Amino acid sequence: LSNSARKKISGPSELKIKASPELLHIVFANLASNSIESAADSESGEVKINIAVKETGSGVIIDFEDNGPGVPESIRKTLFNPFVTSKSRSSGIGLGLPIVRQILAKHKGGIIYDDSFKPGARFIITLQKTTD
Secondary structure (H helix, E strand, O other), X not given: OOOEEEEEEEOOOOOOEOOXXXXXXHHHXXXXXXXXXXXXXXXXXXXEEEEEEEEOOOEEEEEEEEOOOOOOHHHHHHXXXXXXXXXXXXXXXXXXXXXXXXXXXXXXXXXXXXXXXXXXXXXXXXXXXXXX
């Protein structure tokens, strides 16, 4: 898909959150897959993904950023609705982000698209910390 890929992950070395590891894997695999597909279409073909984890009072904020073209303005308001996609029908039907949102909602968290981030895409994820 691309000539090269780089990732950077920053944040606390240990956090305890209320979440299923398997379901969080689906969340981050979907976001990474979207980043790889969109950034691979760029002129450089280089994919850069930055994940920054920040602790808040009762939760965690995760910024997931890439260097792709970002989300087209025409679908930003409906981005998390089923069957909304900027991809060709052969590479996706628009269910990934709605599933991501549903998984995070089941964990009393959420996700938003930050349309002020440029160039690229930034998704801001919130999750709760455990009280143990």
